[in-house]
Amino acid sequence: MTASVVDTRSLIDIAQATREAARQLAVLSTEDRNEAIATLATALEKATPDILAANAEDCQASVDNISAALYARLQLGESKLKSAIAGVRDVANLPDPVGAMQIKRELDKGLILKRVTCPLGVLGVIFEARPEALIQITTLAIKSGNGVILKGGKEAIRSCTELVKVIQAALAKTKVNPDAVQLLTTREEIRGLLELDEYVDLIIPRGSNSFVRYVQENTKIPVLGHADGICHLYIDKAADFQQAIEITIDAKTNYPAACNAIETLLVHRDIAEEFLPQVATALQAKEVKLLGDEVTRSFLDIPAATEDDWKTEYSDLILAIKVVDNIEAAIAHINTYGSKHTDAIVTEDNTTAATFLAQVDAAGVFHNCSTRFADGFRYGFGAEVGISTQQMPPRGPVGLEGLVTYKYQLVGNGHVVATYTGANAKAFTHQDLV
Known part of the structure; x- marks a missing residue:
């Protein structure tokens, strides 16, 4: 041809x-x-x-x-x-x-x-x-x-x-x-x-x-395939702030059109007052439009996020932010609104991280790294x-x-099933060979 x-x-x-x-x-x-x-x-x-x-x-x-x-x-x-x-x-x-x-x-x-x-x-x-x-x-x-x-x-x-x-x-x-x-x-x-x-x-x-x-x-x-790429990043109360900000910036702005870019940022209530202004400043410097729930907006002067925002894949420089009470609330939100693509946690508490990795229902669950690593080339697959x-x-x-x-390939030498059935049935050896 x-x-x-x-x-x-x-x-x-x-x-x-x-x-x-x-x-x-x-x-x-x-x-x-x-x-x-x-x-x-x-x-x-x-x-x-x-x-x-x-x-x-x-x-x-x-x-x-x-x-x-x-x-x-x-x-x-x-x-x-x-x-x-x-x-x-x-x-x-x-x-x-x-x-x-x-x-x-x-x-x-x-x-x-x-x-x-x-x-x-x-x-x-x-x-x-x-x-x-x-x-x-x-x-x-x-x-x-x-x-x-x-x-x-x-x-x-x-x-x-x-x-x-x-x-x-x-x-x-x-x-x-x-x-x-x-x-x-x-x-x-x-x-x-x-x-x-x-x-x-x-x-x-x-x-x-x-x-x-x-x-x-x-x-x-x-x-x-996947129909949505609604990825989350959860910032735990035990997070390293500088690390959390760098991961957030990368996960949202490195390539916002990618399906592994985050669409929702979840922040633990105990650190919200201190962390949110810092991460917002960094995100807005990258021209990211921020939307927030009621608690988030008590710390930041940004438009309100609606129920639809938790379900939206923006593929753009837009990020919805929600304050959650604890790790359980973060996991519940992700398992309710996520698309089972990739979700990540930033925390120095390994027990909390283990809970997140075990209970979040997604193809990729990450600890202290950007969701943007969810990629066949980066996984060493050559491509995807x-x-x-x-x-x-x-x-x-x-x-x-x-x-x-x-496929199963079976090679015998005149073997028949009748040999292994009935009153005088012969037993299988079922021995794995090296």
Whole structure:
């Protein structure tokens, strides 16, 4: 197949081609897949001027039509692209998730059971803006032996088209069939992709909460994603003030459009009078708009926070503040209004911290550090396909381990179940083998 993203085939034809390419990819050696990833990284470096030019066109076309938060995600820039390419190489250096033997057990002499990891098959990934997400997801898909059908937002159409053009051309020089990576370009194709349960094994949506909910409600295919990123930071009465202020500033202002930025700050009543003016001054110096409950507003001259503010993902320089009586009240608030993404506590009391870490129901629970660390790259996953807030695994930033499943392989020598049933049934040995 030629390395082009201009495709006149039907969606089913594309899905069938991706599935066949995924089957071929699944049986390639670790070396072959790593070589493809290395080739991809080099190609992206060489194509940097063209990729950035395409992204600049997207940004120019969208500057007046999308929110500031979405525009921040859309902007690629040389440093962000370099970081994404570094992530590609990091993934190549990670252990191969495919073919790992999780169980090797003798059921009886000559009857050996193995549980071995294998690719999921075909991933359907739908995302708004963030062109670098396309790079991360494609790399993880190749490493884990999966095909991927990508659908970027219309605001990133030029960036995505250029990226997939480069990726397919690079893969054509390797043993990976370029059909393993496909790009959809129209809004109408989203609904069609969600109906491809015969060909697609997992849908990964990345975008706004309304967008993710739409995906979850309109497909039979399993969905991995989070609909909201309502993250909290709780400042305990035993907190180090300087540390608490620095963590608050980082968690809110480092990248406010990120899903792991905090939206609510909870402060223990015993330190509110002293701490709130200090943290407010630091936040307002960063142009953060503050909203507060009644107690907070008795210390700060700021607008009132409403019930809806505790439920809102601002993705902007806006922070709601609430004073709580104790650790129990903080945990109750988080478990009521949080989105099970990432929540953190600042305290020097390890017993209080242990209570928080154990009782807060979230994919990430942190002690004395910023919620912004909730990221696949920072966790050492190389990159991530998304963040899952579901209870069942995978949970949190999902890297390679979330893109494989397993199969049971049983090898015998004429063994039959009848031998192990009835009055004279033979016993199983059930011995784990090294």
